[in-house]
Amino acid sequence: MVSKVLVANRGEIACRILRACREAGLQSVAIYAENDTKSLFVELADQAILLQGDSITATYLNQEQILEIAATTGCDAVHPGFGFLSERADFARAVTQAGIQWIGPSPSAIERMGDKMTARKTMRDAGVPVIPGEEIEEEDENEALIAIQQASTRVGYPLLLKASSGGGGKGMRAVERPEDLVEAAQSARREALAAFGDGRVYLERMLTGSKHVEIQILADRHGRTIHLGERECSVQRRHQKVFEEAPCATMTEEIRSAMGKAAVAAAMAVHYEGAGTVEFLLAPTGEFFFLEMNTRIQVEHPVTELVTGVDIVREQLRIAAGEPMSCGDLNLRGHAIEVRLYAEDASNNFLPAIGPLAVFRPPEGPGIRLDTGVRQGDDVTPNYDPMLAKLIVWAPSRVEALQRMRRALDEFVVLGTITNLRFLRELCDVPDVIEGSTDTTMIDRLWPNGWSASIPVELEDGALMAAAVSESSGLHHQSPSNAQGTEQSGPLSPFMTLNRRYP
C-alpha cells in the first residue's frame, strides 16, 4: 500500500511526480530549502515542509532530516526523483528500514549499478557486452594516477576517464593524447570527489562515431520485466544531453530486439524493480556496448511516454505499491523529441547563466508538452542545476516532429536570463539531425570553436526598434519582471561580448 508520498527532490522532476501523485489520488509531501520557498513544486504538494540548513548537503542531501519529515508527516513512500539522493543505496536502505516504501529498486540493485566499475563487472558476468576499458581500484591519488597511466597504454587513445560514482558528465574527461592524461585525471578525480565524495575513476576506450541509445525498462513484483523501446540521446554538450528522441532514427527491429533483451537481462541480473534505464553505445557497425544503468526515473522519460502511451511515473507508483504494472503489449506510435532548455550561454562554451525570468512564455498547440519547475517571475539562481524546462513534442513522423519542434522553439519566449533556445532551434536545422545521423561528438565536430547565433540583420533592426519604442512608450513600467530582478544589470555574462563573433 502506498497512500502518502514524500518527494525528496525539487524543481521540474518534483513537479512531475507531485502531479502524478495528485492524479493517482495519493497524498503528497514536498520538502524544500529556504531558497525554494516560492518555487512551483512547493505549491503542487498537499503539504510542504521547510528543510533546515543552507547548503544542498544540509537540505536536499540530508538523509536524517528527510527521514524525520517522512515519519512526522506520516508518509508511507519516498520518491527520490533524479539526482540528489536518487541513486544513494544507503538512503534507500534507511528509508526501507524505517518501514517506508522506497519508490525504486532495492538498495543492492542501486549499489551494483551505481558503482560504475561494479556495474561493468556485473554486466560482463550477465553476458552483456561492455566497452573495452579498465577499472582502477587504487584509491590513493598517486597510486591511482600511476595505474591510470599504465592502463591507458592498454586501453589506447582517445579514451574517456569516468568517475566510478559519476553521472551527468561530472568527473568525466575525454583524453585525446597521452600528454594530457595526468592533468585530465587529476581534474576528473577532483570534480568527482567534490560532486560525489568519491574520486575513483576508470578508463574506457572512446568509441567515436557512436550513438548514445538507451532502453527504458519496467519491472514489477509479479514477475514481469519489460522494455519500452529505445531513446536516442546522442546530441550532447560537455557529456550532457540536450536533444533526445524516440525512437532512434536509424534503429532496426533486429537491433531493438537484441538491445531490449540485453537491457532486460541487465535488469534481471540485479533483480530490478520499478523504472530504470540501460544505456548503450551503438557503434556504426550495429554492435552495442553497455554504458551504465540509471536506477531511477530519467530526465528524458517523456519521449518514451509519448511514443508508448505509458505513464512511467504512474507505473512507478503502482509498482511500489505492489501492484502489477498496468501496461500490456506495447506498440511504438509516431515520434517524440525532447530538448532541454538550459539557462546557459551557448555562444560562450555553454556557461551557466542566472537572472530573472522576466518573461517566460512557453509554446502551445497540438503535440506539445512542457515539463518545467519554473514560471514567469522566478529567478534563476546559481544554487541548483541550470535546466529550466523540457520541451517535448510528438508527431506522427520524425519529419513532422522536427517541424513541430522548430515551430515550438520559435514561439518560446524567455526574457531576462540567457538561455540555449536559439542553439536548440538551430540544432533542428543541422543536416545530421535532419537525417538522424547524430553521434555523441556532433556538437564539437560542427562547432569546434564554439557556437554563435547567426542573426539576420533586418531582425536586429526590428529588435532595436522594439527596444526604442518600448522605452519611449514607458513599457518597462508595466514589465512583469520582479523587484529583485530589476536590480540586476542585464545580460549577466560579460564573456558574451568578449567572445561574440562579428558578422
Added chain:
Amino acid sequence: MLHQFRTAQGDIEVTVAKQGDVWHLGEHQAIVEDDGRLSIHLSNGMKGYATTAKVGDVWWVHFEGHTFCLERIEPGASQSGDGGGLIAPMPGKVLEVFVEIGQSVEAGETLMVLEAMKMEHRILASNSGEITGVHFAAGEQVQQGSVLLEMVEDEA
C-alpha cells in the same frame, strides 16, 4: 525620440517618431498592442510580433525566434571604457590560476579554472595579449561580477 543602445557591433543611436498610433524608424513601423507586445512591420515586408522586457538597463527583445539583449545607455552617462577585464560570470570558487602578471597568453589559452554549480569552468583568453592583473588565488571565493584578471589585448 532618440535612444542609444550598446550592441556587439558598438553603440547605436536609434530615433523613433510617433504618428498617431504608429511608431516609425526610417521605413520600419511598429504599433504597441494592448497586451504590451509590439506589432512590427519592417521595410522589407516582414511582419511579426516582438515581446520586450526591461531588466536593469537592458531591454530584452524576442522577435521572430531570436532573443536580443540591448543595453540602453542613459543620456549623459559616461562611457565606461573598461579594457580587457575578465569578470566572474557567477559566484564560485577559484580552483586554479595558470597565469601571472606580465605573462603573455595566446587566444584560447586557459587562464583560470572556476568551480560554480558543481561544474568546472575554464576562463579562456579571447585574444592574445599580456596579463596585467591577477586578483584571485586558488581556493578563494568570487562573487558574480568580480574582476578576476586583467589583460591588455594585442593589437590586431
